[in-house]
Amino acid sequence: MADLGSPTPRSTSQNFCCPYPCPQGEPLPPPTSAGGLQTLAASETCNDFHPMFFTHDRSFEEFFCICIQLLNKTWKEMRATSEDFNKVMQVVKEQVMRALTTKPSSLDQFKSKLQNLSYTEILKIRQSERMNQEDFQSRPILELKEKIQPEILELIKQQRLNRLVEGTCFRKLNCRRRQDKFWYCRLSPNHKVLHYGDLEESPQGEVPHDSLQDKLPVADIKAVVTGKDCPHMKEKGALKQNKEVLELAFSILYDSNCQLNFIAPDKHEYCIWTDGLNALLGKDMMSDLTRNDLDTLLSMEIKLRLLDLENIQIPDAPPPIPKEPSNYDFVYDCN
Structure with a gap:
């Protein structure tokens, strides 16, 4: 053998x-x-x-x-x-x-x-x-996490709101469920109004507020719903469509029977907008992106605070970029 x-x-x-x-x-x-x-x-x-x-x-x-x-x-x-x-x-x-x-x-x-x-x-x-x-599950570390977590969540909240201020281009679903038209939505800098409007084509950058015809005061928003709970996903035949579209759908409900329907371009934008809208309404941000960001930032902050930095001054700004070298003889061109 x-x-x-x-x-x-x-x-x-x-x-x-x-x-x-x-x-x-x-x-x-x-x-x-x-x-x-x-x-x-x-x-x-x-x-x-x-x-x-x-x-x-x-x-x-x-x-x-x-x-x-x-x-x-x-x-x-x-x-x-x-x-x-x-x-x-x-x-x-x-x-x-x-x-x-x-x-x-x-x-x-x-x-x-x-x-x-x-x-x-x-x-x-x-x-x-x-x-x-064991180090990260010890009682002092857990207490430190509990103290730091609200700061990290506030940081994530501000990032989400800043992204809403920048705005996003969305596709419109027509009666045949085709996404062939565009519209843009963004939050005002004071976080009080959502500006939105139709576009002829996908923009190359941000769309100015004054070019967006419609407005929705944040104070008028009643709720934010997602997936199958969205009005535009409950229409006849809508639930038979691609599962990916269903997972990217969310709606803003306002007034009595009014809603603003969204289909996010991707999962990342979906998380950004649902988190941002929930933050505007004073609700918790529950997306997978928030959980991942919280874990990453919390871990980094814990490690930084555990470093032995006594009597070491940490600068508030990054160091200046050094000047270019006099020559690039040390560079090897692999091509």
């Missing part, structure tokens, strides 16, 4: 035979191959693109065999017995997932990444991540 660690003259799958004895001489449990396959299948249920699967005629067989070799190698490093099978599989799954996140371009690169992710290295990574997690 060939050893999994021995070099293969042609390909891994051509020299693969199952079942293998484990390095200690006792056979691996019967579910080894099935368990390995389930682990690999579970790791491939995402939408990520992995180019290495398009570099070999039998890429999935090769991939599976490489992972079985990894299982045998990790089994040896952990000095495992049959009772440790589940623990070994957890480590192998972590090794595979960490190697896949680097998006190797070939199966050879994938195999090389796995060589650097030994059981000892996985233990070091786990310990480092655990220490970081």
Whole structure:
């Protein structure tokens, strides 16, 4: 029986035979191959693109065999017995997932990444991540987060309102559900009025307030609804349209039976506008973009405040851009 660690003259799958004895001489449990396959299948249920699967005629067989070799190698490093099978599989799954996140371009690169992710290295990574997690979950850090979070949310709110002041070009849906006309909407600098109006074509930049014919006072806004709750999504046949359009729809309800209907150009603008309108109404900003921005800014602010910056003056403005060098002889043109 060939050893999994021995070099293969042609390909891994051509020299693969199952079942293998484990390095200690006792056979691996019967579910080894099935368990390995389930682990690999579970790791491939995402939408990520992995180019290495398009570099070999039998890429999935090769991939599976490489992972079985990894299982045998990790089994040896952990000095495992049959009772440790589940623990070994957890480590192998972590090794595979960490190697896949680097998006190797070939199966050879994938195999090389796995060589650097030994059981000892996985233990070091786990310990480092655990220490970081414990640091950020300690009581003083949580109290600091609670203190900083309102400042970060206010910063995000101002950014959303500034984007509404800049305005956005939207497409209009006609009776045939075609988006062939444009209109523009923007918030006044004092945050009290929404200016909007039709356009002949998509603008190249901001549209001035005085060129937008219609106005809607923010004080008249009753509610902001999204998705299937929008009036223009409840019309006959509207719910049969593209799901992406449904996810980009939102409406401003005002007066008794009046509404201003929107179809955002993309998910980012959808989040910007729904967040901004909710902020104008004094409601919470609930979009995924706000959650991501809050997590990112909060993490950065925490790390900055934990730095040892005693007696170090932090400038309010960025440093000046240095002058250009006298020559560019140090630049190498790759072309």
